[in-house]
Amino acid sequence: MLYQLRKPLAFVIRDFGDAASYKLSFLMQFAGIFFSMLTFFFLSRLFGGVVVPYLQPYGGDYFSFVLIGIAFSGYIGVAQHSIAGTISSAQEMGTLEALMVTQTGIPTILFSSSLSSFVWTTLRVLVYLILGVAVFGLDMGEANIPAAALILLLSITSLGGFGIISASFIMAFKKGDPLGWVFSGLSGFLGGVIYPIEVFPGWLQKCSYLLPITHSLKGMRLALLQGYSTEALLPYILALMLFTAVMLPLSLFLFQKAVKRAKMDGSLTQY
């Protein structure tokens, strides 16, 4: 098992070594987290003690609601763009050929290439939550951490499927990723990142359930802010499992096809 993890770990070490070598950028990312939290903290003070009925299922506090939304919505971006981003960056850097000729299979390269982005996002989420609790008074006393971790894992796998399809577009067409464009836009709009989906009319709420991020954020908020039991969170967990079961194999199949096409037309390393 540990031996199998060496490859993903090697990618993470490579990426952190690379990122840490850009010291200013590395430190500025942490400053960015703090200032974005500050923005939402003061925004939440605007609402002050006003009771917003839409926020009641999540504890009623807008700051807590939006903090979880902002923190975890980072995964949408990572899932959607990191795999495609690493592929196109490896094409531009000239490292893709060197990677593709190694004895490591494409699914492992894909998964491992984006792993550091997920690890990095997880660190950012942790910083968000720690700062939220320590500085801004976020209450997570009743949080169901194991269930939240499960939802997080399933969110990554289900969102990752969409990301791999985006990477397939990049591999095949080099630029232009209609799925990523639509998916990111809809997830930001319908997923309930900075407002609850309950504000939508009924038909639009139903549409929002077609996106994994809706189940992910809702389940995550209920697990962390309200301490829901795993049984109570089962609808969200099952929905994310379904997305994973459909999207992951489909996306890997499409990516293999895209690689075959690139190998046929000789554009594997072109961008």
Add this chain to the structure above:
Amino acid sequence: MSYIIETFNLTKKYPQIKSYQEIIIHPFQKREITALDGINIRVKRGEVFGLLGPNGAGKTTLIKTLCTLLLPNEGTALVNGYDIVREEQEVKESIGYVVNDERSFYWRLTGKQNLEFFAILNNLGPNRAQRRIEEVLRLVGLETNGDKRVKDYSTGMKQKLAIARGMLSDPEVLFLDEPTRSLDPMIASSLREFIRRSIVEEGGKTVFLSTHNLAEAEDLCDRLAIIDRGEIKACGTLEEMKALLDKRKRYLIELEKPARGFIEGLKGVFPFMVKGTLPGGGIAIEVTVDERWRVSQVIEAIVGHGGKVVTCSPMGRTLEEIFSRVTSNRSSGEGVEGE
């Protein structure tokens, strides 16, 4: 005979990008350019095989196809006995590919960190990886520079690091795509020496390299294939190519100082070319002999006209001549096939 690489009518075509006008007028018409046209070559174990050709001849396409980075449209190839299409993983386990792009490393990481990363991807266990990294760094002479960041390497050092990476998994065949392309002559020469001595003679590996440097091909390769416009025009050892390509032989004949009117008298007897005068007034002529004019008949004719032959020696063809001849016979289809 044990062949480590065999290709069977290997053909590769690239689709060409159509203009908007063509997309509208002929939406379903495919435009393709043939990069490899029915390539048949065989490479022996433990030899340095050179693929020689002008820019755009198909050298890189052939190497990338053999390294499984491209799929052929027709035909196939065996590398170390494995089919490049159906047994991609086994082929990858048998080869090392030295990418000629110096950007193919992570420049912010050290040379050693880069090698550690690629060692893991090539399934080397931790202990073997460390041992092998030390070995290959020593092999390419970078043992004292392993902890430097790649961005601080010279072009020659990056090329050596690329070879070290290609050698990490101790492959049977090493593919090098124009390995000395951007190196200065001194470093290029030492790299050729390194390939010949350390990789082939001591390591027992097979090297398949592409180059458009004729001197490099002549100096380094046991056998050569000349490729042009996707077709193999000639293949074999340099001597085989010389012999097969040109049935006619050229001789340089040195004569004692000839009498007045001697040269004019020979004209029309057999074709020759005056190459220059010698110390003491003698002259050197170049004669091309064939079935009609054998060298003995030429000498008899010279003597018959009152000339005195001092020396008569065969002239060898250079690789440059062979290369320009086979690549200039593009339309005639003339070529030389070896193994």
